[in-house]
Amino acid sequence: MSEINNLVYFLNSMKKTLPFKDDKDFQKKINENKDFRIKVQKLVYLSKFFGWNNNYHFNFHINGPFSATLSADYHSTDLINQECEAIAKIDLDKFNSFVKNHDNDTLESESTLLYYSNKMDTKNLSKTDSLNILKSLKPHIHQDIASKSYDNIEKFNLFNQNINDNQINDLDKFEKIVKDKAKGLMDIFETFDISSNRLFILGSLDYFRIVFDHENVKDIEKSELLNKLYNYCEKIEKEYFKNYSKLANFEYVNLEYLKHDFNSLEEYVSDELGILPKFNEHSDLSIFF
Amino acid sequence: MKRLKIYENIALDSNIIIYYCFKTKETQIVEFTDKTHKLIEFLINQKVTFRVPKFIINEINRISFAEKIEGMIFKKELTNMPKDSGYFFKMKLESKVKYKFNLLQQKEWFVVEDYFPSKESIDEIHDFFEKLIVHPQIDEFLNKKRKGSQIPSFEDMALISYSNDKHYPIITNDYDLSFFKEDLYGKKLSCKIFKLSELDLYNN
Known part of the structure; x- marks a missing residue:
């Protein structure tokens, strides 16, 4: 049995929460209703805190945690009618109690706070900090919803739970995850006011696309390349989270260490892998395009 | 262009500096980069020194x-x-x-200078632009600059003041400085102002 069989079980368990009637209705909603897809994403992410240690890898997107592999799975045809397997350790009663009557804004608040707390390893986020973080990262979410989300997480003691991403051994899958992580960050930074810092972040993430267009590396080298690109994305994500209070003035955030990292990444792509030449001020840019 | 030969020092507005810097192997600004380079090379050969107040560098x-870059690519x-x-x-x-x-x-030949305009001179220039509201060409001016107010930025007013204090003419491509250039000069609020697009590289 694969993860998709657990997913079918989980989705069937969430029939009333999502809601949907049958496979046909599920597919229709998945294809036509963005809010429905967001809800599926958030529920699967939050289920990790209630015992389902699923293999879906979540990256941070403009609407909160998102998994490209989960998206591929729920777009598969005839999903709900597929064989399913009960998820051994999930506490569905507790989970249902946690998400009861939650709208998408509440699910987005909760999943964002938990993703932030996991990535930044902040076990004891105060309520004030949490509300400030949400206000900066999710300005569209009402403070009352943010406040209730924090209280709910506290009530279920979820801040103290560590959710670690599983090792990804499948290189094709890993490449999709890296591309998705870069895309998620680009979508976020594109909403920022134009500045040199914004252009640096977007330009360095766009570099991935050019590297993937030109690379033909295999096995260990490919794995190493993907790891380096992924880790670079993680650093950008951490800068974004760390500077949550300065996002309106992002042009003044010091990104020197990220610039140094990107420079090393370019050197690795150029000198170690020979995929693209290293750029300098005298380079002819046409070689990259 | 020959009109500029008589000056030893010329002040440059930010847009002229930006046009100059955009000459790369890959791309340049249609119309203005090439013209700016030819103009600056010509004037360097005439031993002209370009003077730029620090606030213009800060503005850039x-x-x-x-x-x-985003604006130029979009347009x-x-x-x-x-x-x-x-x-x-874009990043590269x-x-x-x-x-x-x-x-x-x-x-x-490019000198950056510290300069702080006096409050009196800024007030005088501000007053000049404020009174333009009844000028017969005000609508044409506002249409060309595509902004609601006839008052230029502080940097523009400070550059006008700098030009007047130092007796340096200005080369600009900005309507805020060039549209009423004769009036500004006539009222002794600035030295001569030359609009890049009006300069003929070969005949004058």
């Missing part, structure tokens, strides 16, 4: 080349653009333009 840094003002003008291209173009900007500031 503040506006950021990133913003300029299709750059030549020879690659099909793929994504963020990586910015890096090249910044490099040129830093090199420019090291040239001996």
